[in-house]
Amino acid sequence: MRMASRIGVVVALGLIASAAHADHHGMAMMGEADEPTAFDASVDLVAASYNTLTEAGDYEGVLPAVGWRHGRYGVGASLGLYRIMLNGLGEHGIGDLMIHADAMVYSHEHITTGVMMMVSVPTGEEIYGLGMGHTMLMPSLYGAWSAGRVTVNASAGFSRAIAQMEAGHDHGVWPLVDPMNMSEIAWSAGCDVALGRGVHGTVRAAGGIPVALMGHERVIGAARAGWGSGRVDTALEVQAGLVGDPFTIRGLVETALHF
Amino acid sequence: MYRIVILFALVACSGASPTPTGTECADPDPITGTTTLTWDNFGHDFMFEYCTNCHSSDLPNSKRNGAPIYHDFNTLLGVLEVADHVDEQTGWGPKAENNFMPGGGTNGRCPSVPGGSLDEDCPEPTAEERTNLAQWLACERLRSHDGSGSAN
Numbered sequence: 297m298r299m300a301s302r303i304g305v306v307v308a309l310g311l312i313a314s315a316a317h318a319d320h321h322g323m324a325m326m327g328e329a330d331e332p333t334a335f336d337a338s339v340d341l342v343a344a345s346y347n348t349l350t351e352a353g354d355y356e357g358v359l360p361a362v363g364w365r366h367g368r369y370g371v372g373a374s375l376g377l378y379r380i381m382l383n384g385l386g387e388h389g390i391g392d393l394m395i396h397a398d399a400m401v402y403s404h405e406h407i408t409t410g411v412m413m414m415v416s417v418p419t420g421e422e423i424y425g426l427g428m429g430h431t432m433l434m435p436s437l438y439g440a441w442s443a444g445r446v447t448v449n450a451s452a453g454f455s456r457a458i459a460q461m462e463a464g465h466d467h468g469v470w471p472l473v474d475p476m477n478m479s480e481i482a483w484s485a486g487c488d489v490a491l492g493r494g495v496h497g498t499v500r501a502a503g504g505i506p507v508a509l510m511g512h513e514r515v516i517g518a519a520r521a522g523w524g525s526g527r528v529d530t531a532l533e534v535q536a537g538l539v540g541d542p543f544t545i546r547g548l549v550e551t552a553l554h555f
Numbered sequence: 556m557y558r559i560v561i562l563f564a565l566v567a568c569s570g571a572s573p574t575p576t577g578t579e580c581a582d583p584d585p586i587t588g589t590t591t592l593t594w595d596n597f598g599h600d601f602m603f604e605y606c607t608n609c610h611s612s613d614l615p616n617s618k619r620n621g622a623p624i625y626h627d628f629n630t631l632l633g634v635l636e637v638a639d640h641v642d643e644q645t646g647w648g649p650k651a652e653n654n655f656m657p658g659g660g661t662n663g664r665c666p667s668v669p670g671g672s673l674d675e676d677c678p679e680p681t682a683e684e685r686t687n688l689a690q691w692l693a694c695e696r697l698r699s700h701d702g703s704g705s706a707n
Binding site: 349350351352353382383384385387423424 | 620
């Protein structure tokens with residue numbers, strides 16, 4: 297796979313993941329450049345504070361993830377372990393199990409597009425804000441355009457809980473550690489610039505627009521610095537909740553190892 | 556597979572998910588009757604017995620033991636703001652018997668004083684009290700209120 301395509305897919309999939317699941321998968325999805333088959337493992341550390349209409353507090357998490365890619369196709373999974381402070385109540389627990397599969401549909405010199413299906417399994421405790429309480433299906437499309445040091449990318453998808461719900465009831469966004477609506481259009485857009493010596497910087501935005509069911513629009517903005525050396529990639533990211541109450545501020549440290 | 560089926564059956568039968576009780580107020584609401592449930596003769600005492608050690612507007616966020624903000628039951632208007640939630644979590648009626656609260660999310664532990672630590676097993680409302688709660692809510696939400704918390 298060409299390096300430009302690889303970067304495009306990595307960033308685009310990272311954006312999708314960020315829109316659908318707290319930006320935890322982007323780095324674990326791809327192996328070393330030009331390797332037809334690759335296995336990746338990553339660990340993310342996350343810390344955030346939040347202040348929604350009915351909940352206030354903070355949380356920290358450790359999110360291991362694994363991914364496997366063969367040619368155009370990739371699969372992966374992640375499961376977070378969190379400590380959350382919720383209106384004065386401290387709890388520990390796992391979040392929802394996230395599983396994804398993606399396929400690159402088109403790849404040319406500067407353009408890469410693909411499809412992705414993400415599924416969350418409700419393994420996290422809903423009452424503590426660690427889980428959605430329902431299985432979520434999140435199909436999406438992604439695209440990336442690369443020119444020189446710059447990669448611009450975007451994604452859009454539909455996320456829906458597998459549950460019978462009243463359209464007139466405001467289900468809000470949940471869970472606290474990974475907020476989304478029960479039914480929404482998820483989107484993301486960003487720009488990545490390679491700065492040399494394996495260092496790159498990214499700015500991006502992501503969000504969700506409720507559809508079919510009552511909910512709340514949200515937008516987050518993020519700035520990221522990453523660097524790679526050999527088989528290891530590391531990144532730092534700071535996110536801010538801009539619209540809605542996804543969180544006040546959140547920080548991520550990500551390290552991925554490619555085999 | 557057998558264990559999975561059993562697990563789903565237990566969850567389905569546990570009534571764990573919040574469900575509206577389907578309780579309806581008699582029409583017309585017999586508010587003048589001495590046995591009619593009101594905030595003064597039922598709601599206040601119920602809330603202060605089972606709820607307000609966590610669900611109170613007097614408590615800062617850090618002392619609520621997980622109780623959602625704006626779910627404050629130390630006033631009638633506070634209860635009415637989220638009457639559906641109260642019914643779905645604690646009330647008993649023809650369509651559901653909800654036992655999630657008090658103690659849901661805290662493994663049945665409650666503070667013995669407002670804003671305190673989870674130092675005792677939660678006091679449990681009786682079946683009659685849970686049924687009366689749903690009936691009181693069904694009627695109280697239909698009454699007009701003057702903003703002070705009193706029914707007109």
